[in-house]
């Protein structure tokens with residue numbers, strides 16, 4: 001109640017000031033009501049932060065042994081699978097179905113880059129048991145390809161999250177596609193950027209390095225507007241990394257996912273490049289190759 005009175009008093013005071021200050025009453029009066037509720041809704045935030053802070057600190061204490069100094073900074077990247085929609089030569093759904101069988105057999109835990117970001121120690125404490133699944137080339141403006149819908153259903157059935165690489169070209173967001181992203185994001189899946197126009201950033205760097213920022217940042221902004229979460233992960237079109245990651249850091253990315261290299265990453269760095277593997281001849285062969293490459 002006291003707050004309300006204080007507010008009315010403030011409004012009265014403002015009105016008074018406006019009367020005495022002729023010339024700009026309309027604009028100031030129009031701004032005042034929007035400013036006050038904003039302050040009001042902002043008020044509970046510090047309270048919730050203050051209650052959550054001690055909880056976070058207390059749960060942090062047991063994991064204090066996993067402080068950056070206690071753990072190696074250079075970490076093994078979890079084996080990461082790169083998938084795309086099915087095509088005439090490749091049945092991605094069947095491939096994933098079989099890979100899920102292998103993941104279950106080996107009792108692996110499927111995580112996302114965001115999971116690692118939220119709990120960085122797991123790449124040490126659970127090294128050798130983690131697995132990441134990515135699906136590229138999903139367009140924000142179109143209905144999802146049937147095979148991608150089927151892959152998502154298989155993963156949901158298995159209880160595994162995946163990282164989805166989204167291309168955001170154009171201004172339109174297809175409502176059903178957005179709804180699926182939101183639902184999956186709520187279930188712990190990661191919605192990652194695959195740039196705005198699926199441009200090869202390595203090539204772009206040679207012509208116009210500064211355009212890289214727009215190509216990436218536009219996609220982050222569009223995904224955030226549609227889904228409500230700004231991605232922290234970029235999946236590089238054609239796997240092409242840039243030589244100078246300045247523009248990617250400027251876009252405030254954390255994970256940058258290519259294909260070559262990146263079997264290890266230095267967790268102390270601001271921007272983390274990691275690699276991954278596409279399907280080989282058979283699922284078993286793909287898995288064996290990943291075991292060798294990522295050393296798990």
Ligand SMILES: [Zn+2]
Nearest residue numbers: 136137237238
């Ligand atoms: Zn792609």
